[in-house]
Amino acid sequence: MKKEQVEELLEKREFKELKELLETMHPVDIVEILEDIEQRQMILIFRLLAKEEAAEVFTDMNSDMREYLINALTDSELEEVMDEMYLDDSVDVLEEMPANVVDRLLSVTDEETRQKINALLQYPEDSAGSIMNVEYISLRKEMTVEDAILKIRQVGINRETIYTCYVTEKKKLIGAVDVKDLLTAGESRLIEEIMDENVLCARTLDDQEEVASKIRKYGLVAIPIIDHENCLVGIVTVDDAMLVMQEETTEDISMMAGVSPNEDSYFGTSVFQHAKNRSLWLMLLMLSATVSGEILAHYEKAMAAMPVLITFIPMLMGTSGNSGSQSSTMVIRGLAVGEIQFKDFFRVVFKEIRVALIVGVLLAIVNGVRVYLMYDQDLTLAIAIGITMIAIVCMAKCVGCTLPLLAKKIGLDPALMAAPLISTIMDTCTILMYFAIITALYRM
The missing domain is CATH 1.25.60.10 (MgtE N-terminal domain-like)
Incomplete structure (x- = not known):
């Protein structure tokens, strides 16, 4: 309007x-x-x-x-x-x-x-120092509440936030005091008497995503930033933290989709740049998928003898890729919000295995009955498909939950270990497992 x-x-x-x-x-x-x-x-x-x-x-x-x-x-x-x-x-x-x-x-x-x-x-590009604001209100511990309020009135208009003031001594951070405490305290009281000495802070070289997570976790309006000498050099406010989280989320979504991260908007990025961002990932995934083709070629004689085996490959590959993607998405999300840490490695794996067994058995029963009824009541084929389904779901869940955790441990972005990569890995594993089980059962 x-x-x-x-x-x-x-x-x-x-x-x-x-x-x-x-x-x-x-x-x-x-x-x-x-x-x-x-x-x-x-x-x-x-x-x-x-x-x-x-x-x-x-x-x-x-x-x-x-x-x-x-x-x-x-x-x-x-x-x-x-x-x-x-x-x-x-x-x-x-x-x-x-x-x-x-x-x-x-x-x-x-x-x-x-x-x-x-x-x-x-400061490094993704550090707390690169996004901090050096315009904050600094108080001395020997000031009275009246003096502090007067200072806020004088300089507050040029500061991004005045809700929390920081107490320094020789530039070192020693405490913090909220404006609410100043307004409700007696004017003659000293700042030293009402300040909070237990102040959450971050360092200039800390990763900006970690700083943003700390602001979100503790519900802060701003967090003070100190240097290697513990001197207060700036603050990161909640609006800056929100921008960081938005940028990191956008980057993670891009990487999970197999697209190189890009800071510009969708319409602000040229067609050539879009193609460039996507082609590298597609090229890598395409080349890695050739391994699956080589494995299929190896089992060419088995497929020639039983052409029906080919009809189940897309279903099994799709199921394994989707299963792995589900687990990786949940773990990547948990790592992003701080719910999951690398120390939870075995807890995560144990949980995913139990989930995989339930899901795998359910899918195996449904597919086993379907195969038995649709393919001349071939019990061996139905059992083979059922066992393969359980095995690939269990493997996919394990791969999907462990790769993001391992990536985080070695300093890579867990979002790299997302749907495209997991699906490509599981395609190869699925074909190997499928033909190994088929061969073993039909030789019995």
């Missing part, structure tokens, strides 16, 4: 009314409208926004929109946007921009801000 209003006001050139309408809208909603209009109109709308709102809108834009705006805006306009943005958001923007655009953005920032940005850019 508001999109139509914005387009109508633009067409009528009623900019005063448009400005008033934009003031009532959320920055995210404004970005959605800007994505669907002409670039010339996008610049016009952006220039109508208040400074604070313009900075938030700029933060929520995709990289292509940002780059176009940066090239279109004057230095003074860019300076206003950069001044209003929080440092961690500025760093995120700079990391996505080409070198020439980065140089221009840094040129319109003051020396102090530029030094802080450069310091953040030096």
Whole structure:
């Protein structure tokens, strides 16, 4: 509805009314409208926004929109946007921009801000230091509650969050205090008396996914980040943690589907890039699947003697791949949310084996009866299919649950051990097991 209003006001050139309408809208909603209009109109709308709102809108834009705006805006306009943005958001923007655009953005920032940005850019890409915000409220333990509240009033407007303040001594983190505690405590009380000395924190080089998980686990608004000397250097807020979890989930889903991770959106990625991201995985899986073809060729005489054997191969391969994918998906999810650890290896395997036995026996009975009735009441064939079904389901469940755990242990992403890879491995194992059981039973 508001999109139509914005387009109508633009067409009528009623900019005063448009400005008033934009003031009532959320920055995210404004970005959605800007994505669907002409670039010339996008610049016009952006220039109508208040400074604070313009900075938030700029933060929520995709990289292509940002780059176009940066090239279109004057230095003074860019300076206003950069001044209003929080440092961690500025760093995120700079990391996505080409070198020439980065140089221009840094040129319109003051020396102090530029030094802080450069310091953040030096941290490893997926570390807590790379996403932290250096704008937090620091208190001293000898301050009174009245002094602390006064400081919050003076500097709070430039801080991303004021709900938790951190107590430092010679830059070292010694405690934390919530604004709620400050507002409910006597004004003459010392910060030392009400601060919490047991503070959850993370280090600058910790993996950002682990930091995000810690924020989620303990329900934190922000978590302090300390360096190797235990000095407080920044905080990671819950909104940054949510972005990290979204990025990691997107990456895991891509890898589980056999697609190389890509930071751009679906429509923002070119057809060539999509093909490039997918072709490598498909090539590897295709080449590994040739092993199954070689095994089938080895049993060519057996299939020639009993052509009916071929009809069961797709069903058995599909069942084994699906069984393994079920287990790997559950374990990958458990690892992602911290529910499963490598120390639970044998517990997980034991549980999956029990599940596999129940599922395998059920499938074996159904298929055994079906084969017996449909294929001239061949009891040996029905038993062979039933035993194969139990064996491949048990093997698939074990492979599906162990590979993600082993990947996690050696430092790989567990999502690598997902459906495409599990299915390819189980195809080979299924064919080997199927013909081994068939051969053994028919020789008896």
